[in-house]
Amino acid sequence: MIVVIKSQTPASEIERIIQELSQYSATIEKVIGKDKVVIGLVGDTSVISPEHVQQISPFIEQVVRVKQPFKRVSLEYRYGEPSEVVVPTPNGPVTFGQNHPLIVVAGPCSVENEEMIVETAQVVKATGAQFLRGGAYKPRSSPYAFQGHGESALSLLATAREVTGLGIITEVMDTADLDKVAEVADVVQIGARNMQNFSLLKKAGATGKPILLKRGLSATIEEWLMAAEYILAAGNPNVILCERGIRSFDKQYTRNVLDLSVVPVLRGLTHLPIMIDPSHATGYSKFVPTMAKAAIAAGTDSLMIEVHPNPSKALSDGPQSLTPPDFVELMQELASLAQFFGRGTKSAFTTTPFATKTLSTVGV
Template sequence: MIIVMGNKSPIEEIQRVSEELSIWDVTLEKSIGKHKVVIGVVGDTEEIDPKQIQNLSPFIEQVLRVKKPFKRASLEFRYGEPTEVVVPTPNGSITFGQNHPLVIVAGPCSVENEEMIVETALRVRAAGAQFLRGGAYKPRTSPYAFQGHGESALSLLAKARLASGLGIITEVMDTSDLDKVASVADIVQIGARNMQNFSLLKKVGATGKPVLLKRGLSATIEEWLMAAEYILDTGNPNVILCERGIRSFDRQYTRNTLDISAIPVLRSLTHLPIMIDPSHATGKSEYVSTMAMAAIAAGTDSLMIEVHPNPAKALSDGPQSLTVEGFEQFMQEIAGLGRFFGRWTQDRSPSATLSLQVSSTTAIFSG
């Protein structure tokens, strides 16, 4: 159930309504938007009469029941107002949200060594990325495949963050590693294989860190949103949904099937920001740009792009990774479409200082 009050409602009146509601065994969550103040009432509300609530205050405009199973994730819970996930980074705060510029996340599937991750960070930052992705812990189908360097890779991500000013997104696989990952990551990623690892979702939510929740390989949209509900239920509102392709019957030509339709469907169901990962979805670098542009046209809030200095020698997911030069070209290709839809900023071009830093760092590593 949600209670909608005008944004000019006195603070004392909002507090009084909240106190009146506390007689029931429910949890209250207040959301102050640009035009409305919404009090979410979560719990057993079957016995609560909406008309009785309506009479509590003349400032109450509407009382609505949220009928969807995902209560906090539902669009109604914020009365149609999209959530803004603001993430502090060394280069300033970045906002993920429907009414903000497209956020670009780029980097390799896994952190391989210091030279590779620092140089990649500097180059993608110079091309216009705001976040660096890189796996320290890698869930792999085969136990014999490269599993990531673990804790040592986290320290390399910290170095890349310091050198580039990019925010860091990296995956946590196990609750035992959560504190270490959260100490480095600006956004903690829950991978597709852990989307329904509910104990992990609760622990990650409790950190208060922004969470990137990837859709499971065969998950329905409702299952995905119910997974987000576990995180939101901890009191952490900072969840970003990432569509990374779902398993379908044709795996010969693409790795997965990118569900572009998930974007408008999610817009009708939830207030949470949306990210698209065309690299994992297609599995082939030559399709990444096309699918990214389709995602921009459909209304995505963010893109996650795999980038590797030498994809042919990558320890994981080389075929879907753009080269650094390919990423620079990619950014030029999507810029026009981003501007057309009003989702592009003018400050994505590399600064002279950063360009010099990239050249100097490259020279140090190559020398």
């Protein structure tokens, strides 16, 4: 249930309303939007009469029951207002959200060595992307495949951030590693295979760090949003939803099926920002540019794109990784497209003289 407060209501009256609502056995949360304040009541609200709540104050505009099973995640919970996730980075705060410029996250599937990750980070930075992605801990289908370098890779990501000022997004697989990952990551990623690892969701939420939650391989949209609900229920509203392709029966031509219809569907269900990962979804670098552009047209708030200096020698997911020159070319194309759809900036997605110099320096 949400209680919508009228605009320009005195703060003292809002606090009085909250005090009155505290008589009910429900968790009370105050959500401050751009135009209104919404008070959420989470728990068993079936016994609470909306008519009775309405009479508490003349400053209450409306009392609405949230019908979705995911309460805090629901668009209704914010009275139809999209939320934003602001991430502090060395280069300044970056905002994910529907009413903000497109954010690009790029980098290799896994951190292999210092030269490789710093080289890639410099290219990513030069093109105007805001975040470096790279796995320190890698969940793999085979126990014999490269699992990542673990803690040592986290220190390499920290080095790349020092060199470039990029924000860092990296995955956590185990609650035992959460503190180490959160110390380095500006955004903590929970991967597809851990989407319903409820212990991890709760503890990740409790860190207060922004969380990137990838959709499970065969997860329904409701299951995905309920997983996000665990994080918000732990007191952390800073969640970004990432579509990375879902499993289908056709493995001959693409790795997964990129569900772009999820963008308009989520817009009607949740206030949370959306990211699309065309690299993991398609599995082949030649398809990534087309699907990245399609994702912008569909209305995504951000993109995650894999980039590797030498994809043929990558320790994981080489076939889906763009080379630095291909990534630079794609970013130039995305610039005009983002601008066309009202998601561009003057500074983002441009190949500056620094970019050209960087590509020359790293031998591309």
